[in-house]
Amino acid sequence: MEAFTTHTGRAVPLRRSNVDTDQIIPAVWLKQVSRTGFEKGLFAAWREDPSFVLNDPAHEGASILVAGPDFGTGSSREHAVWALQQYGFRVVIAPRFGDIFRNNATKGGLLPVVLPGEVVEEIQDLVEADPAAEITVDLGAREVRYGADGAHGFEIDDYTRWRLMEGLDDIGLTLRYADHITTYENGRQSWLPTTV
Amino acid sequence: MSEGRTLAEKVWDQHVVRRAEGEPDLLYIDLHLIHEVTSPQAFDGLRMAGRTVRRPDLTIATEDHNVPTRDILAPIADPVSRAQVETLRKNAAEFGIRLHPMGDDGQGIVHVIGPQLGLTQPGMTVVCGDSHTSTHGAFGALAFGIGTSEVEHVLATQTLPAYRPKTMAIEVRGELPAGVTAKDLILAIIAKIGTGGGQGHIVEYRGEAIRELSMEARMTICNMSIEAGARAGMIAPDETTFEYLRGREHAPQGAEWDAAVEYWKSLRTDDDAEFDTVVEIDAASLTPFVTWGTNPGQGLPLGASVPSPEEFADPVERAAAERALEYMGLTAGTPLREIAVDTVFLGSCTNGRIEDLRAAAEVLRGRKVVTRTLVVPGSMRVKAAAEAEGLDRVFKEAGAEWREAGCSMCLGMNPDQLAAGERSASTSNRNFEGRQGKGGRTHLVSPAVAAATAVTGRLTAPADL
Numbered sequence: 083m084e085a086f087t088t089h090t091g092r093a094v095p096l097r098r099s100n101v102d103t104d105q106i107i108p109a110v111w112l113k114q115v116s117r118t119g120f121e122k123g124l125f126a127a128w129r130e131d132p133s134f135v136l137n138d139p140a141h142e143g144a145s146i147l148v149a150g151p152d153f154g155t156g157s158s159r160e161h162a163v164w165a166l167q168q169y170g171f172r173v174v175i176a177p178r179f180g181d182i183f184r185n186n187a188t189k190g191g192l193l194p195v196v197l198p199g200e201v202v203e204e205i206q207d208l209v210e211a212d213p214a215a216e217i218t219v220d221l222g223a224r225e226v227r228y229g230a231d232g233a234h235g236f237e238i239d240d241y242t243r244w245r246l247m248e249g250l251d252d253i254g255l256t257l258r259y260a261d262h263i264t265t266y267e268n269g270r271q272s273w274l275p276t277t278v
Numbered sequence: 279m280s281e282g283r284t285l286a287e288k289v290w291d292q293h294v295v296r297r298a299e300g301e302p303d304l305l306y307i308d309l310h311l312i313h314e315v316t317s318p319q320a321f322d323g324l325r326m327a328g329r330t331v332r333r334p335d336l337t338i339a340t341e342d343h344n345v346p347t348r349d350i351l352a353p354i355a356d357p358v359s360r361a362q363v364e365t366l367r368k369n370a371a372e373f374g375i376r377l378h379p380m381g382d383d384g385q386g387i388v389h390v391i392g393p394q395l396g397l398t399q400p401g402m403t404v405v406c407g408d409s410h411t412s413t414h415g416a417f418g419a420l421a422f423g424i425g426t427s428e429v430e431h432v433l434a435t436q437t438l439p440a441y442r443p444k445t446m447a448i449e450v451r452g453e454l455p456a457g458v459t460a461k462d463l464i465l466a467i468i469a470k471i472g473t474g475g476g477q478g479h480i481v482e483y484r485g486e487a488i489r490e491l492s493m494e495a496r497m498t499i500c501n502m503s504i505e506a507g508a509r510a511g512m513i514a515p516d517e518t519t520f521e522y523l524r525g526r527e528h529a530p531q532g533a534e535w536d537a538a539v540e541y542w543k544s545l546r547t548d549d550d551a552e553f554d555t556v557v558e559i560d561a562a563s564l565t566p567f568v569t570w571g572t573n574p575g576q577g578l579p580l581g582a583s584v585p586s587p588e589e590f591a592d593p594v595e596r597a598a599a600e601r602a603l604e605y606m607g608l609t610a611g612t613p614l615r616e617i618a619v620d621t622v623f624l625g626s627c628t629n630g631r632i633e634d635l636r637a638a639a640e641v642l643r644g645r646k647v648v649t650r651t652l653v654v655p656g657s658m659r660v661k662a663a664a665e666a667e668g669l670d671r672v673f674k675e676a677g678a679e680w681r682e683a684g685c686s687m688c689l690g691m692n693p694d695q696l697a698a699g700e701r702s703a704s705t706s707n708r709n710f711e712g713r714q715g716k717g718g719r720t721h722l723v724s725p726a727v728a729a730a731t732a733v734t735g736r737l738t739a740p741a742d743l
Contacts (some may be wrong), residue, residue, distance in 0.1 A: 094474050098601070099594045100473055100573045104710040113344065113358040113366045115318035118423045127712050150357045151594060152474045155573070156508060156691075156710060158409040159316065181443075181509050182409055186425035193318050199594075215484050220345035239441065239552070255326070258297050259304060263332075263437055266295040273530035273538040274308055275397050277338040278374045 083191040089137030089172045090218040091145035095206035096134055101149055102156035103183060107165040109157075120165035140213035148205050149176040152253050154183025154194075163190050174218045175226065188242050189252060195219060195226060200252045208232070221247055282548030283517040284445045286480040287516050289420040289545065293403050295437055298408065302439040308402040310432050310733035311388045312375065314338040314366040315691070316407030326709040330372040332436045338740070339370050339377040340487055342689045344385045347654050347681035348699045359367070359692065362521040363536040373433075386491055386657020386683045389413040391625040394659055395437050396526025399552065400515035400542040409548065410707065411625045412503040416496035417523075418515035418545045420480070423504060443480045443509045444554035447547075449484040452562035457741055459637070461529035461629060461705065461724035463487070465567040470576040471557055476508025479555060482547060483513050487561035493522040494633040495738040501628045502707050505574035569709045569722040571602035575710070578614065578740055580727065586610035605711055606719050607699070614737050617721065621702040622651040622732040624682075626688040626724055629705035630656025632663050635727040639669045641729035641740045642676040651678035653696060690715045703731040 111123030135141060147166065153176035163186045164252060166174065171192065178197040179187075180189045187194045197205075208229050209215050218227040221243060227233045245252070285293070296304040297707040317339075324330065331337060348593065354360035363380070370377035378384040389410055394399040405411060407429040414421035428438055443663035448467060468475075481503050483496075491714075494515050495613055503511030520539055530538040548659070556607055569577040570584050576599070578585070587603065587610070591597040600660075603610065608617070624630075624638050636653065653673045656660035661683055670680045675740045686696040688706035690713065698717025705728050709720040721737060729737040 087395060099598050102573070102691075102708075102710045104708070104713050108712055108716070109343075109689045110716075112315050112691060113362050115322075115362055117319045117322065126714060140326075152477075152507070153608045155473055156409065156423050156504075156708060158407060158423035160319075160407075160427060163425070178477060180507065181477055182423055182425060182504075186427065189427035191426065252439060253329070255430050256431065256437060256439060257681070260435075262304065263435060267436075269451075270306075270308075271538070271541065274535040275399065275401065275528040275530075276310075276335040277363050277397065277528075277552075278335045 083249045083251060086172070086193055086221055086246045087193055088218065088220045088222065089145065090216050091172065092141070092143065092214060093146035093205065093209045093217045094141045094144045094149050095210050096135060096149040097145055099150035100152045101164040103154055103159050104156055105271055106154065106162040107159065112159055112161050117164060118168065121160055121168035124165040124169045142169070146175065146217050146219065147171050148174045148202060148209065149174060151177040151199065153179050155180035158182045160186040160190070163187050163192050167192050167263060175202060175205065188246060191246060191249065193219060193221065194244065195236045197226060197234055197236055204232065211259055279318045281550035284551045284553060285418060285444050285482055285512055285545055285549045286420060287290065288404070289401050290442050292401065293564065302441045302670045304437050304439050305403060306430050306488060307405050307432050307436055307438060307590060308336060309392065309397055309404045310337045311392055311404065311406035311411070312337060312627050313342050313408065315343045316426050317424050317429055318362065318365045318575055320433060321373070324433060324446055325428040329434045331375065331433045334374040337375045337435060339366060339375050339668055340385055340388050340391055341366060341380050343689065345380050345684040347684045348641040350682045355547045359521050361678065373474055383658045383662070386659065387627045387685055389501065390630060390656035390660065395416070396523055396529035399523060399529070400708050401545050409504040412508070412511045413501040413627055414498040414606055415503065415512040416493060417513060417519055418542065420510055420512065422510040435696055443478050446476060446479040446481045446508070446555040447553040448481055448483050449489055449556065449558045450487040450561050451484065451558060451679050452487060452560055453490065454487050454564060455562045457483065457739065458564045459724045462492055462567040463561065465569065465574070465722060466497045466557055466564055468502065468506045468574050470559065471506050473505065473573050473575040476503060476506040477737050479508050481511045482507045489516065492633060493518055494631045496738045497631070498628055502574065505707060510712060514544045527585055548735045553626060566645050566724060566727050568737055570606065570608060570614060570711055571599065572605055572711050573723060574600055574707065574709060577722070580737060582614055584608045584610050584612045585615065590619060615649060617737045618735055619721065619737070620700045620742060621696060621704045622705040622728050623687040623702055623706065624652065624728050625654030625656060626706040627656060628707045629725050630654060630660065632660050634705065635660070635664045635669050638725040638729035639672040642678065642732070645733050647677045647732040648735040649732055652681060653678050654681045655683050657683045687714050689713060703728050703737060
């Protein structure tokens with residue numbers, strides 16, 4: 083996983099709530115068995131509308147998505163995270179996220195940032211007025227900076243922050259505790275089922 | 279401060295492999311369910327890192343999302359779907375994982391086969407790369423959906439690092455009136471708390487109306503916990519749970535059964551435990567419930583009319599309602615009972631079990647459908663059971679299509695889809711834009727409402743017939 087420390091980039095305002103993962107990447111795209119090529123499926127149905135914000139050339143090359151509440155609800159498909167990343171996004175800012183999406187995002191190094199609704203709208207207003215405006219997301223300082231003097235802190239637990247900043251793979255971290263796992267396994271209740 | 283623990287906390291604590299200050303708990307996973315869609319990249323990850331599957335004997339795979347529901351003995355026509363299913367077969371063989379492929383009598387939707395085999399038991403941790411894993415919480419298991427990175431993590435380590443979510447009690451007071459089902463109840467709950475209402479929480483459904491529900495009805499409730507944003511949904515195990523499990527293929531036997539039941543009886547929220555959030559619902563006031571919009575929280579009693587966006591005080595909800603009405607092609611003020619549908623879909627991990635089929639057959643017996651009606655059992659065993667009872671004949675004589683097991687029209691990954699602009703009454707779990715096929719419009723309903731709707735061609739409750 084690519085480490086995430088500080089990111090500065092332009093942003094796309096997506097003024098919609100309940101952007102479920104079926105919209106982020108429709109199911110027909112989930113049939114691929116590879117982990118690449120999902121950028122073409124990102125918001126595939128919505129992108130057919132020429133007026134959809136991602137089709138606005140002013141926002142080309144933006145790397146921060148600024149969305150309404152309950153972003154990434156619904157299906158557990160991590161393809162939604164891959165599609166956003168492969169399209170070029172490094173950060174999604176929203177007032178609320180679906181739990182599974184938020185979890186998946188931190189596994190792959192896409193930073194989900196929760197900010198209050200009014201701050202999200204302020205950033206959306208800013209980048210709508212000036213699509214070239216740059217937003218800085220500073221994970222070390224847990225802060226988003228925007229405009230002339232806009233700044234707002236965000237919460238993220240120490241462990242996830244450390245893992246993202248180091249770019250560490252969860253499996254490697256867990257395997258350090260293989261002995262703990264074996265000890266636990268030896269004490270499991272005898273009636274628990276196996277699939278064989 | 280109270281010392282009592284909730285059901286969720288008891289199951290969580292029982293599975294902590296390692297706990298350290300400032301880090302997520304490392305949780306042991308008792309059962310890992312796999313299907314073809316969210317696993318291929320996880321197996322690739324294992325191969326690339328030279329890792330293996332730690333506990334293939336706690337893992338089981340099935341083919342469900344991509345599978346056609348007819349001509350299942352022929353190769354899948356869509357080459358991309360076929361390649362995905364074949365990749366699962368290759369991975370299961372390589373890593374020694376039990377697989378129920380298309381055509382096998384144990385095949386079915388992943389959340390139908392776990393309980394059916396007796397693999398889902400009280401107090402277990404169950405995960406799957408599918409958000410409807412919450413279904414298994416009906417047994418008092420802690421069950422939640424995960425993404426592909428976590429699938430790989432569980433394959434490699436049989437554990438997951440996770441922070442314990444908050445706890446929420448949903449207290450369902452009183453009894454459900456006749457003609458009101460578990461599906462109506464969960465749709466009403468989601469409409470009340472919203473699609474984000476359960477975020478960050480494990481929900482425990484409690485109260486008289488919940489205790490009275492069958493296991494299958496409890497699975498319908500827990501299945502849609504994710505639609506309220508919850509990480510998981512649980513119901514404390516009781517005699518109904520034990521009776522459902524007794525004698526199933528993977529349930530404990532003999533002395534092990536007695537020891538297990540003894541433990542399972544301890545899996546209830548202590549009287550002095552406190553939930554972070556408490557929600558109360560009055561069951562007695564409920565009537566059949568349907569959705570009108572494009573998220574599962576946009577629902578109303580069938581007797582209501584399509585709402586006007588102006589009715590929503592919150593500007594975000596108002597904008598969502600405006601957009602939903604436009605997508606759904608609905609006009610504010612139209613009585614929901616006047617909405618005509620093109621297709622009725624009965625099936626899915628929400629409502630594809632035998633009791634769901636019985637409820638629909640009861641409505642359709644001696645009647646004819648006027649719309650395209652797909653009846654899709656949740657597993658091949660559900661199909662066999664329905665055929666043994668003659669339900670298939672009821673459906674076929676009514677003019678419905680009787681299909682093979684799979685996810686079918688719940689999601690647009692297999693041949694069963696809506697065309698653009700088509701409208702369905704569906705017993706599935708999501709009314710998202712394009713969920714049942716690009717441009718398709720979905721109204722979520724119970725099996726009984728689905729069947730009655732098939733008879734009239736408009737959203738209808740059985741009592742209206």
